[in-house]
Amino acid sequence: MLQAPIPANDAARLQELRSYGVLDSPDEQVFDDIGALVRDIAGTPIGIISLVDENRQWFKSCIGLDAKETPRNISFCGHTILQRTPLIIEDALTDPRFCDNPLVLQEPHIRFYAGFPLMASNGLALGSLCAVDQHPRQLQPHQIHALERLARLAVQQMELKRQSRLFAQSQQARQEQEPPNSALRPASALFTSKEQLLSMVELMLSQSNQACFGIIRLEFKDLRRIAGALGEATAGVLREAQRERLGQALPENASCCELTDQEWLVLAPFLATEAQLCELAAAITQQLHPPVGMGQQLLSSPVAVGAALVQGNYGNANDLLSDAAIALRNAARRPGSHYSCIDLASRIQAQQDLELESELRRGLRKGQLEPHFQPLFDLKTHQFKGVEALARWRRSHGELVMPSLFLAAAERADLLGQLDLQMIRQSITASHAMARVKPDQEMVLSLNLSSALLENAALLEELFALIDTQPLPQGWRLQLEMLEGSLQQADGDIAQTLNQLHERGVLLAIDDFGTGYSSLSRLNRFPFHSLKVDMSFVKLLDAPEQPSNRILEVIQAMAEALDLHTTAEGVETDGQRQWLELHGFQWGQGYLVAKPMPLQDTLNLLHTHQDAALPL
Ligand code: C2E
Ligand code: CA
Ligand code: CA
Numbered sequence: 353m354l355q356a357p358i359p360a361n362d363a364a365r366l367q368e369l370r371s372y373g374v375l376d377s378p379d380e381q382v383f384d385d386i387g388a389l390v391r392d393i394a395g396t397p398i399g400i401i402s403l404v405d406e407n408r409q410w411f412k413s414c415i416g417l418d419a420k421e422t423p424r425n426i427s428f429c430g431h432t433i434l435q436r437t438p439l440i441i442e443d444a445l446t447d448p449r450f451c452d453n454p455l456v457l458q459e460p461h462i463r464f465y466a467g468f469p470l471m472a473s474n475g476l477a478l479g480s481l482c483a484v485d486q487h488p489r490q491l492q493p494h495q496i497h498a499l500e501r502l503a504r505l506a507v508q509q510m511e512l513k514r515q516s517r518l519f520a521q522s523q524q525a526r527q528e529q530e531p532p533n534s535a536l537r538p539a540s541a542l543f544t545s546k547e548q549l550l551s552m553v554e555l556m557l558s559q560s561n562q563a564c565f566g567i568i569r570l571e572f573k574d575l576r577r578i579a580g581a582l583g584e585a586t587a588g589v590l591r592e593a594q595r596e597r598l599g600q601a602l603p604e605n606a607s608c609c610e611l612t613d614q615e616w617l618v619l620a621p622f623l624a625t626e627a628q629l630c631e632l633a634a635a636i637t638q639q640l641h642p643p644v645g646m647g648q649q650l651l652s653s654p655v656a657v658g659a660a661l662v663q664g665n666y667g668n669a670n671d672l673l674s675d676a677a678i679a680l681r682n683a684a685r686r687p688g689s690h691y692s693c694i695d696l697a698s699r700i701q702a703q704q705d706l707e708l709e710s711e712l713r714r715g716l717r718k719g720q721l722e723p724h725f726q727p728l729f730d731l732k733t734h735q736f737k738g739v740e741a742l743a744r745w746r747r748s749h750g751e752l753v754m755p756s757l758f759l760a761a762a763e764r765a766d767l768l769g770q771l772d773l774q775m776i777r778q779s780i781t782a783s784h785a786m787a788r789v790k791p792d793q794e795m796v797l798s799l800n801l802s803s804a805l806l807e808n809a810a811l812l813e814e815l816f817a818l819i820d821t822q823p824l825p826q827g828w829r830l831q832l833e834m835l836e837g838s839l840q841q842a843d844g845d846i847a848q849t850l851n852q853l854h855e856r857g858v859l860l861a862i863d864d865f866g867t868g869y870s871s872l873s874r875l876n877r878f879p880f881h882s883l884k885v886d887m888s889f890v891k892l893l894d895a896p897e898q899p900s901n902r903i904l905e906v907i908q909a910m911a912e913a914l915d916l917h918t919t920a921e922g923v924e925t926d927g928q929r930q931w932l933e934l935h936g937f938q939w940g941q942g943y944l945v946a947k948p949m950p951l952q953d954t955l956n957l958l959h960t961h962q963d964a965a966l967p968l
Contacts, residue, residue, distance in 0.1 A: 354449040356430030365433075365476045366406055368561075372478070372514045375403060375410055386481070386506050387413035393498045394466060394483030394491060401470075401506055402429045403479035417460055417484070426454055432467030433477035438496060441465040443488035464489045466496075468503035473511070473664045474561045481506055511663070515564040515624030542599050542608050549609040549619055553669045556621075557662065566623040568633055568659045569676045570598075570640070571684060575614040575653055580842055582651075587613075590651055593644045601639035603632075615680075617673075626661055626693060633659040633691035641689035656684035657691035678702040709765035712758055715745060716767060716774065722746045723779045724948040725786075727957070727966060728796060728919060731933040731940045734966045736958065738796030738831070739786070740941060741779040742948045743771060769805035773814055780822045780830075782951050787825030789958040797824060798831040800863065803838030806849060819856050833863035833884060836875075847878055854879040861919070866907060876914055883911050887922020887942070893931050901931075908936045 359365065369375070383401055390399030398416035402409045409427040411420055424430050428450065432439040444450040444463050455462050464485035470478045481503040483491075491499075556565060572594065579587035591613075598608065598616070606620045618636070623629050636657050643652035658680025666672040675694040681702075683692040692698070715721070725739040745753040762768045776799050783797045805811045824830055832853065839846050850860055862875065865883040889904050911918045920932045923942030932940060945966050946957065961967070 353426070353452045355425050356427070356434060359434055361476065362406075365478070368472050368474065368476045369403060369405065369478045372510050373517050374412060374510055374513065375405060377412070379413070382509055383413040383506070384415060386502060386509070387415035389502055390481055390483050390499065391415055393495055393502065394485075395495075396464065396466075396483040396485040396489070398460070398484040400482045400484065401479070402427070402467075402482060403470075404429050404433050404477075409479065412479075419460070422455065428453075428455070428462070428465045429467055429480040429482060432469050432480040432482070436469060436471065436477075438469070438500065439465070439467045439480075440491060440496075442490055445488075460484070461486045463487050466491055466499065468499050470503055470507050470510075472507060472561070478507070478510070508663070511564070512624050515622065518563075518622055542602065542606065543595065544607050544609055546609045546611060546617070549607055549617060550669060552607065553619060553672065557666055557669060557672070562662065562664045563621065564624045564664075565662050566618075566620040566629045566632065566659055567662070567672055567676045568618040568620060568629075568636065568657060569611070569673070569680045570616050570618065570636060570655055570657045571680060572614045573654045573656055573684060577840055578651065578653060579613075580840060586646065586651070589646060590644055590653055594640055594653070594655075597639050598636065601632075601636045617676075623661060624663075629659050629661045630691070630693050633657045633693060637689050637691045654687075654689040656680055656686075656689070658683050658694070659691065660694040675699065705761060705764065708758070708761045709767075711747070712745065712761050713765060713767060715747065716771060720746045720748070721771065721774050721778065722752070722950070723775055723782060724950055725779075725782070725954040726941055726948040727945050727954075728798065728939050728941050729945050729966050731920070731923075731929055731937055734945075736790070736793075736795070736961060736966050737939055738798060738828075739954065740798040740800075740833070740948075741775055741782075742800075743775050744948075763802075763804060766804070768802045769808050769811040772800065772802055772805045773811065773818065775799055776815070776830075777818060777822065780818075780824060782954075783828055784825050785951065785955060786958055787828060789955050791826070793827055795825075795828045796831050796859065797828055798833055798861065801832040801834045801838075803835075803840070806834065806838055806846070807841060812849060812852075816852060816856070819853075819858065829857065829859055831859035831861055831881070833861045835863050836865070836867075839874075839878075843874070843877065850878045850880075864921075866903065880916060882917035882919060883907070884919045884921055884941075885937070887920075890920050890922045890928055890932070890942070891924075893928045894925060904932075904937075905935060912936065 387399040387401055391397065400414045401412040403412055404424060404427065407424050408421045409424055409429050414420070428439070428441070441447050441450060442464060444453065444456045444465060450456055462484055464487060465482060467480035467482040469480050472478055481499065483499065553567065556563060575587055575591065578590065602618065603620065605622065606618055608616055608618045611617050620632055623632065637655060640655045643650035658676045658678070660672055660675040660679060662672060678698050679692045679694040682698050683690040722744045723741040724744050725741055727736055728738040728740060729735060730737055743755050745758050747753055759768065762771050779797055779799055805815065819830065853860060859881040860879060861882040861884050862880060863884050864886040866886045866889055885904065885907055893901065908918060918937045919939040919941055920937045921941050923929050923932065923940040923944045925944060929940055929944060
């Protein structure tokens with residue numbers, strides 16, 4: 353009989369094995385399930401999880417055989433741990449290494465043995481997962497693959513137990529050290545510099561024996577808006593209050609840093625399971641969500657929390673932080689305060705998002721953006737008054753993509769401002785073709801302007817230069833539509849931008865009016881020319897006695913009082929048109945006249961209605 357040699361690194365191996373605290377532990381269902389699965393997969397009567405100790409092999413689970421351990425010097429597993437690949441003995445009686453082994457010649461009369469090494473993450477073998485039979489047999493490749501996977505799973509289970517044990521020990525040590533009712537750790541002790549925290553993460557990831565831990569990114573969704581509206585000092589006080597609260601939600605051993613003025617990073621060691629991570633993320637969200645009392649007022653600043661768990665699955669801090677960022681983005685998409693832990697589906701989604709973003713970036717460079725045009729018409733005379741240009745993306749394989757499918761990607765990839773500029777440039781060129789069909793007509797070329805452009809000084813300069821150098825045809829005016837939500841900069845800044853546009857003769861319109869929250873007195877301070885009333889109100893017109901009718905009446909009365917022009921969006925029926933006309937609305941836009949269409953169709957429509965009235 354060939355006795356397995358003792359490997360050179362056996363001392364380190366034994367130390368590693370003992371750190372799991374699993375030797376001589378009581379039976380556990382999860383390991384017995386794995387033992388039973390070995391039997392099922394291999395089709396053998398016996399399935400074993402064997403750990404190779406100094407002088408014995410000890411069975412964490414032994415299904416189909418009544419044994420707890422055997423001496424190491426006669427064990428098959430002593431051989432298995434010498435290699436990284438499975439050790440498969442199809443018939444021990446014909447194998448010179450084992451034919452005279454007492455385990456073969458006597459009970460349990462082993463003939464077939466397949467051992468799959470149980471490798472710790474640092475490469476040391478702890479033991480083996482083995483299938484044993486009293487008859488010779490063979491394993492198919494798919495069985496071997498499945499058992500290899502099962503061996504990895506068994507080690508992961510052991511790792512989980514080890515992490516939970518370490519966590520429990522650290523909790524206990526903390527309780528013993530802490531005098532009862534001691535004060536909570538002050539927030540200042542919780543926070544460290546960004547550089548320090550990131551190097552701590554790198555260090556933990558580089559350990560050959562990577563510990564389990566959690567990374568949590570949290571974002572105060574409205575902090576920038578609050579700073580803009582109520583001042584930096586208020587935002588600072590709010591931030592300070594949230595620091596204290598965070599300190600109360602986190603375990604003692606956690607550390608934090610500020611990534612930006614509204615995003616923080618938390619490192620939570622000793623988290624072993626997804627459930628523990630989600631529990632902590634939920635606790636943070638719950639703790640930080642309620643409004644903070646500031647003098648006379650309550651300020652709410654919802655938080656988004658994104659979490660990722662390290663279980664030996666990350667090679668560098670970048671991947672880890674970007675997974676937590678994906679989870680954060682998922683949480684931030686929902687209104688209010690939410691948390692999200694990274695999972696496979698969101699990783700795939702993020703991958704697809706990235707692909708779409710880079711395809712769009714290439715598409716914009718290649719000129720795949722295609723403005724379509726929808727008529728603006730006089731509700732009373734049906735005259736053609738202008739067009740709104742709406743973005744379409746003609747993808748490489750010819751498919752036409754609607755804005756709902758690419759604007760979010762454009763925003764994420766920071767392309768939205770560029771997209772708006774391209775739309776304006778191309779639409780001005782198109783307006784000249786329209787003017788040739790219908791010369792000397794007063795017309796409006798209306799375009800959407802995103803906050804991405806409004807808030808970017810360099811892009812604004814480009815916009816002004818474009819307006820100054822690319823004049824519209826005779827009789828045409830440029831109108832720029834913006835959402836109430838995009839006017840969140842400080843009054844002084846936005847007023848300056850809007851005035852600069854106004855001075856260049858650009859008409860300014862509020863888009864989707866009625867869906868935002870801006871105060872009228874604020875809007876009245878800016879040089880707006882018109883309101884585009886959101887189609888959700890118009891849609892409800894057909895049902896009589898809707899309260900929205902009254903809202904529309906109020907909007908129109910208010911617009912008249914403020915001397916604002918009105919365009920009703922989403923006019924689909926003649927009934928709606930009549931009501932709107934009767935109640936003083938001036939222009940309409942909607943499927944009643946035409947859907948947005950390519951330039952050529954727009955030219956055709958203009959051509960067939962030279963007399964200016966549109967078909968209804
Ligand atoms: P919007 O500016 O409110 O544009 C009106 C949207 O309503 C258009 O959708 C239009 O096709 C649709 N619509 C017009 N009449 C009717 C109608 O009678 N019934 C119904 N159900 N819908 C009607 P579209 O083209 O899908 O654009 C969606 C949104 O995407 C636009 O809403 C605008 O917010 C944004 N968008 C489009 N092009 C651009 C662009 O170049 N830049 C920016 N920043 N946003 C754009
Ligand atoms: Ca619009
Ligand atoms: Ca609109």
